[in-house]
Amino acid sequence: MTEEDKAVQVVQGRVKWFDPAKGFGFIVSDSTTADILLHANVLRNFGQSSVADGTGITVRIQTTQRGVQAIEVVKIEPPEGSIIPLGEDAGVHSPEELLALPLEPARVKWFDKAKGFGFANVFGRPEDVFIHVEVLRVSGFADLASGEAVSLRVVEGRRGRMAVQVQSWESALRSHAHGGDENGAGDDE
Missing domain, CATH: 2.40.50.140 (Nucleic acid-binding proteins)
Structure with a gap:
């Protein structure tokens, strides 16, 4: 196992905010004290161009010199009541x-x-x-x-x-x- 492999971990959190126009946002998680950067390319690799604030999300993260970053989205869990009667x-x-x-x-x-x-x-x-x-x-x-x-x-x-x-x-x-x-x-x- 390389040093890089050791640094990658899977965490669950919630989207703090995400701005598609800026191309990034942040995730908060009990697993880390720092906010986790979520880049638009990482989200697009999962198949979405945006994600709503407060949405549950599971990501693989890596700590870099710039801070904690999501490197892969594993799962997105829409807020409870994900279907609304119209x-x-x-x-x-x-x-x-x-x-x-x-x-x-x-x-x-x-x-x-x-x-x-x-x-x-x-x-x-x-x-x-x-x-x-x-x-x-x-x-x-x-x-x-x-x-x-x-x-x-x-x-x-x-x-x-x-x-x-x-x-x-x-x-x-x-x-x-x-x-x-x-x-x-x-x-x-």
Whole structure:
């Protein structure tokens, strides 16, 4: 085992803040007294372009001359209640019914955080899927980039198809490959 291998450890924490425009953010963890730098490239390697403040996160870290840095995201755990019922607009669905919906592969058409919504296109379907910023936040995302690949749980609302959960494309693939359920409960390690 090299000195470098000894310095790498896996820690669990919470996202203190992450700014996609700046390209970095910080994680806090009981495992270290210093904040952990989370660079956008490390997050992108996991398959997400952003992460919401307060989201649970497991990372491999390394202490460098510049401080403690995440070198790999192992797992992202959206805040509790990661699916929100959308009331009458989406019909009445229990959380169990919503979690039983299939994950649909999609690409973000556009998302405007300031407006609080955006749209995605599910592969093989012509209509847009509406994505509300609250659905994004409870799914563990802070923002979405145009062209970003995601997986969506979708319901039919009065005004069309609406996302009730967003997952990164890579996260959904990892969950499926590791035999986890479609909620991302597979063993990611």
